[in-house]
Amino acid sequence: MASIWIINGLTMDADSGELAKKHVRIENGVIAEWLDGSSLPNAAGADTIDASGKLISAGFIDMHVHLREPGFEYKETIASGTESAAKGGFTTIAPMPNTRPVMDTPETIQFVLDKAKTEGVVRVLPYAAITKNELGRELTDFPALKEAGAIGFTDDGVGVQNAQMMKNAMALAKSLDMPIIAHCEDDSLVEGAAVSEGAFARKHGLKGIPNESEAIHVGRDILLSEATGVHYHVCHVSTEQSVRLLRLGKSVGVNVTSEVCPHHLLLSDEDIPDSMDANWKMNPPLRTPKDVEACIQGLEDGTIDIIVTDHAPHSEEEKARGMARAPFGIVGFETAFPLLYTKFVKTGRWTLEFLLAKMTRIPAEVFKLPYGTMKTGAPADLILIDLENERAVDPANFLTKGRNTPFTGWKLYGWPVLTMVNGKVVWTEEQGIER
Ligand SMILES: NC(=O)N[C@@H](CC(=O)O)C(=O)O
Numbered sequence: 505m506a507s508i509w510i511i512n513g514l515t516m517d518a519d520s521g522e523l524a525k526k527h528v529r530i531e532n533g534v535i536a537e538w539l540d541g542s543s544l545p546n547a548a549g550a551d552t553i554d555a556s557g558k559l560i561s562a563g564f565i566d567m568h569v570h571l572r573e574p575g576f577e578y579k580e581t582i583a584s585g586t587e588s589a590a591k592g593g594f595t596t597i598a599p600m601p602n603t604r605p606v607m608d609t610p611e612t613i614q615f616v617l618d619k620a621k622t623e624g625v626v627r628v629l630p631y632a633a634i635t636k637n638e639l640g641r642e643l644t645d646f647p648a649l650k651e652a653g654a655i656g657f658t659d660d661g662v663g664v665q666n667a668q669m670m671k672n673a674m675a676l677a678k679s680l681d682m683p684i685i686a687h688c689e690d691d692s693l694v695e696g697a698a699v700s701e702g703a704f705a706r707k708h709g710l711k712g713i714p715n716e717s718e719a720i721h722v723g724r725d726i727l728l729s730e731a732t733g734v735h736y737h738v739c740h741v742s743t744e745q746s747v748r749l750l751r752l753g754k755s756v757g758v759n760v761t762s763e764v765c766p767h768h769l770l771l772s773d774e775d776i777p778d779s780m781d782a783n784w785k786m787n788p789p790l791r792t793p794k795d796v797e798a799c800i801q802g803l804e805d806g807t808i809d810i811i812v813t814d815h816a817p818h819s820e821e822e823k824a825r826g827m828a829r830a831p832f833g834i835v836g837f838e839t840a841f842p843l844l845y846t847k848f849v850k851t852g853r854w855t856l857e858f859l860l861a862k863m864t865r866i867p868a869e870v871f872k873l874p875y876g877t878m879k880t881g882a883p884a885d886l887i888l889i890d891l892e893n894e895r896a897v898d899p900a901n902f903l904t905k906g907r908n909t910p911f912t913g914w915k916l917y918g919w920p921v922l923t924m925v926n927g928k929v930v931w932t933e934e935q936g937i938e939r
C-alpha cells in the first residue's frame with residue numbers, strides 16, 4: 505500500500521479547543537506521522553488528499569445499529585448499512601442480533617463477519633443474543649459466541665423480562681470478561697402502546713408507554729450488575745428516571761455505562777405531527793421535554809457515556825402502516841453528526857471536542873476498542889467533515905435502504921465528505937463508495 509498524505513486538514517486541539525492546520529501521513533493502514541501545518545510535507549511518491557478547510561477527526565464509532573442481515577434484506581443489508589455508515593462518518597459499527605435467524609449461534613456471528621469482510625465497507629463488530637431467539641427462555645452459548653467474535657451480549661429489540669435470567673447472563677458474561685448490553689423495557693407496563701405517555705398520547709386519546717417501563721429495568725439491572733460485577737451497558741436511555749438511576753449507580757461505583765441517541769436529545773413527544781407519521785415512532789419512544797433535558801444533562805455530566813444512532817431501517821411500506829401498526833425505529837447514520845453539530849455545537853451549548861469525544865474516544869474506551877483515536881500507531885480510521893456548508897436532510901440521497909427519518913428538511917451543518925477505514929478511502933462526497 506502506497507503511503508498517503510492528508511494535507512491541510514484542521515484538527516481539534518483537546519487542550520486549547522482550537523482548530524489547528526495539520527498534515528498526516530498514513531502508512532500500511534496506520535497513522536504514521538503528524539506534521540504541523542506551517543509548511544507542506546515532501547509527499548513525493550505518495551497519494552495526497554487535500555483537506556483544506558475540512559475538519560479531520562477519528563472515524564465515529566456507533567455501538568448500537570441494526571443491519572438487518574440475515575433475514576430482513578429488504579430493510580437493509582450489510583452492504584447498504586455499512587455504506588450508509590461510511591457516508592455518516594462511522595468507521596466502526598456494532599450491529600444488534602435481532603436478525604432472522606437471530607444472531608444467537610457462532611454460525612450466524614461468522615456469517616455476519618464474513619459478509620462484512622466481503623461486502624461491507626466499514627468495520628463491523630457484532631453483538632450476540634443473550635437468550636436463544638431473544639425469547640428470554642434459555643441462555644445462548646456465551647463462550648462459543650465470544651470465540652466466534654461477538655463483542656458483547658444483548659437481546660436488543662426486547663428486554664430480558666426475567667431477573668434471574670438476567671443475573672445468570674451477567675454472571676456468565678463476567679466470567680468471560682464480556683459486557684451485557686441491555687434494551688431496558690418491562691413488557692408488563694407497555695402492552696402494545698406506540699408512543700410515550702405524555703401530551704401527544706393525551707391529545708390523541710392513545711395509550712402511552714410509561715417512563716417506568718424503561719427505568720425499572722435500569723434499576724433492576726444496576727443492582728444485578730453490582731451483585732455480579734459485570735460491565736453493564738444500558739441501550740438508548742430516554743427517561744429522566746433512568747438518568748437518575750444511572751447517576752446513583754455510578755456514584756456508588758457500579759460498573760455501568762450507557763448511551764443516548766440523537767433523536768432523544770433533539771425531539772420530544774410534543775414534536776410528533778398530528779398526522780401520526782410513523783417516522784416519529786421508535787423504541788424507546790420520544791418522551792417529554794423534561795426527559796429530553798435530563799438526557800442532555802446526563803450526557804453532559806458523564807452519567808450517559810456515549811452517543812449511538814440506533815440506526816433502525818424499515819421499508820416505506822412498513823412505515824406507511826400508520827402509528828399503531830408500523831414497526832418501531834428510525835434510520836440514523838447519515839444525520840447523526842450534522843444534527844448534533846448544528847443543534848448543540850453551533851448553538852454554543854457544547855464544544856466540538858465534547859461531541860467528538862462522545863462519538864469516538866469514549867465509545868472506544870467503554871468497549872475497550874483500539875479505535876476512535878488519531879494517535880500515531882493507531883489504525884487510520886479518519887474522516888473529513890465540512891463544517892461550513894449548510895444542507896437540508898433529503899432521504900432521497902441516503903445510502904441506507906431506509907427512508908424512515910423524522911428529520912427530513914432540517915437544514916444542517918457538519919456533513920462528512922470523506923471516510924477512511926484502516927487507511928483505505930471507502931467513501932467520498934464526490935465519488936461515492938469506493939470498494
Ligand atoms: N429502536 C427501535 O425502534 N427499533 C429497533 C429495536 C431496538 O433497538 O430496540 C429495531 O430493530 O427496529
Ligand SMILES: [Zn+2]
Nearest residue numbers: 660661687739
Ligand atoms: Zn433497543
